[in-house]
Amino acid sequence: MSQCLSSRNIDHVVLERGEVGNSWNNDRWDSLTLLTPNWATQLPGYDYKGDDPDGYMTTHEVGRYFQDYARVINAPVQTETNVTSVCSQNDQYRIETSAGEYTANTVVLASGICNLAAVPPFAEELPASIVQMNTRDYRNPEQLPKGGVLVVGASASGLQLADEIHKSGRPVTLSVGEHVRLPRTYRGHDIYYWLDKIGRLDVRYDELTDDELRRGRGLPSPQLAGTQQHATLNLNELTAQGVKLVGRISAIRGHELLFSGGLKNLCNLADLKMKRLAKTIDEWIIENNEDAIVSDLNYVPTRVDNDPALSLDLKNGDIRSVVWATGFRPDYSWLNVDVLDRKGKLTHDGGIVTSPGLYAMGLSLMRRQKSTFIYGATEDAMDVSAHLAVYLGQTTPTEMER
Amino acid sequence: MADTVDNGVNVEALLDAREALTGNPGAAAFTWRANCKWVNGVHSESSVEGFRGLGEEQSHKREFKFNADHPELFAAEDNGATPVEYVLVGLASCLTAGVASVAQNREIQLNSVEAVLEGSMDVQGILGADEDVRNGFDGIKVSFNIDADADADDIEALVAQSQKRSAVYDILSNPTNITVETTKQ
Numbered sequence: 001m002s003q004c005l006s007s008r009n010i011d012h013v014v015l016e017r018g019e020v021g022n023s024w025n026n027d028r029w030d031s032l033t034l035l036t037p038n039w040a041t042q043l044p045g046y047d048y049k050g051d052d053p054d055g056y057m058t059t060h061e062v063g064r065y066f067q068d069y070a071r072v073i074n075a076p077v078q079t080e081t082n083v084t085s086v087c088s089q090n091d092q093y094r095i096e097t098s099a100g101e102y103t104a105n106t107v108v109l110a111s112g113i114c115n116l117a118a119v120p121p122f123a124e125e126l127p128a129s130i131v132q133m134n135t136r137d138y139r140n141p142e143q144l145p146k147g148g149v150l151v152v153g154a155s156a157s158g159l160q161l162a163d164e165i166h167k168s169g170r171p172v173t174l175s176v177g178e179h180v181r182l183p184r185t186y187r188g189h190d191i192y193y194w195l196d197k198i199g200r201l202d203v204r205y206d207e208l209t210d211d212e213l214r215r216g217r218g219l220p221s222p223q224l225a226g227t228q229q230h231a232t233l234n235l236n237e238l239t240a241q242g243v244k245l246v247g248r249i250s251a252i253r254g255h256e257l258l259f260s261g262g263l264k265n266l267c268n269l270a271d272l273k274m275k276r277l278a279k280t281i282d283e284w285i286i287e288n289n290e291d292a293i294v295s296d297l298n299y300v301p302t303r304v305d306n307d308p309a310l311s312l313d314l315k316n317g318d319i320r321s322v323v324w325a326t327g328f329r330p331d332y333s334w335l336n337v338d339v340l341d342r343k344g345k346l347t348h349d350g351g352i353v354t355s356p357g358l359y360a361m362g363l364s365l366m367r368r369q370k371s372t373f374i375y376g377a378t379e380d381a382m383d384v385s386a387h388l389a390v391y392l393g394q395t396t397p398t399e400m401e402r
Numbered sequence: 403m404a405d406t407v408d409n410g411v412n413v414e415a416l417l418d419a420r421e422a423l424t425g426n427p428g429a430a431a432f433t434w435r436a437n438c439k440w441v442n443g444v445h446s447e448s449s450v451e452g453f454r455g456l457g458e459e460q461s462h463k464r465e466f467k468f469n470a471d472h473p474e475l476f477a478a479e480d481n482g483a484t485p486v487e488y489v490l491v492g493l494a495s496c497l498t499a500g501v502a503s504v505a506q507n508r509e510i511q512l513n514s515v516e517a518v519l520e521g522s523m524d525v526q527g528i529l530g531a532d533e534d535v536r537n538g539f540d541g542i543k544v545s546f547n548i549d550a551d552a553d554a555d556d557i558e559a560l561v562a563q564s565q566k567r568s569a570v571y572d573i574l575s576n577p578t579n580i581t582v583e584t585t586k587q
Contacts, residue, residue, distance in 0.1 A: 260575045261576075262571065265562055265571075269562045276555070276559075307540075
């Protein structure tokens, strides 16, 4: 966004609570890598230049990438500046920070959607004898006591954590809710190669029905990990190691955790959706005469016991800690403008927030399916900055690109 | 294709209702009711007529009655289905309604939908013969047999989506708080 604003000669400042790439460097677990391959890590005028386009950057490499980019484009970044309040004042916005106040005609909210761990409210009912941790605090298995661990959540974070915690010698039980199953590679390429090819990542928010948009924006991250081996990480891989699966956690009653009996159906839903995607890719390959190896999905339905446990007794000592891998949510506690809906979500139309002059970046399916990917920011920033320029009276609406 | 698919479900009306009820907790708060009267022995008669929804009292077109009893091998008169069989009926009809609705929404013509349900139970639980045996079903098996103009995966997806949106499936697969009050006449 800063690059797009600079190219339009729009005077701006980028406020950063820490250093550039702060969340990537400080707020993620040690083994995390991007789920997207390196070729998808590009920003306006700054492509991936390394020698491993199919590899996956570590969080520190991502942090460094952003620092380099900030230098290359000469971004006017004000580091160590924590925004404590944004409110409207006359037709402008007043921004209070740990390093003074600003007034601006427009504000772009680019603070991310993974600021806080979204932990279910009943987490606080866990007995004090059980260590609990969320994906914001978790760094590595050594933080957890020896003994059994319940990992709650089966999207990318839940599966990655279950995998490394179980391998650390702490037997894992994984509570599985709704999830998206994807193979890491398909027919000789990374799955994102195909999602890009078939146009899935370019799907625009305004091409979707309200229903599809709502569903798409609420989807959990797919079951993927970025390893050097390009290995697929799915529930079958975990159960083969000895991880136990239970249904979605539904309640804590005293020392007992209760799980849904609907595990099999959620796994079946994810299996069917993955098969449908593979079929879509196959059809695309035929239609476009793409040269690809034959289907190598090695599809095995998710194996679920006939009678997975419906409850876990915390008194018997089998479970010593609980890791909540139940997703993240944005922190808008500093945003004192009336732009949140009843669920605390930002009300916006493709990043154009309902309060004039207020914009957003990096929201889930904000303008395109790829809006939350690093390279997805490019087109979004061009669109949003074009609208912003019109708002500032720099250009006439006819110049605006759709 | 879209015009010819008719499973008798008014999906438009359901989608309109969802639109109207989204973010409208007052109207969306429904209360379903049943009244039950002991007849004799383990025979009871329940009735269903009124319910609350859309912010006011509502009513079925007429009152429906349900006799529940137990078979003769339980030394009863068998005037109706057992209560646990009513649970299976509830699950079956809920999932079947869901299959029809999802099929209509996905423009899949159904030709026939049949389901067989089996709830397995060790009756030592309800008889108090073994404290370690639970009273309820230890599992429920549902087998759908569906003839529809779609391939096997799409038909399976209908049933999967129906489970995802089913009230009775949720009631049976997740815990529900139950409050029972008693007054003396």
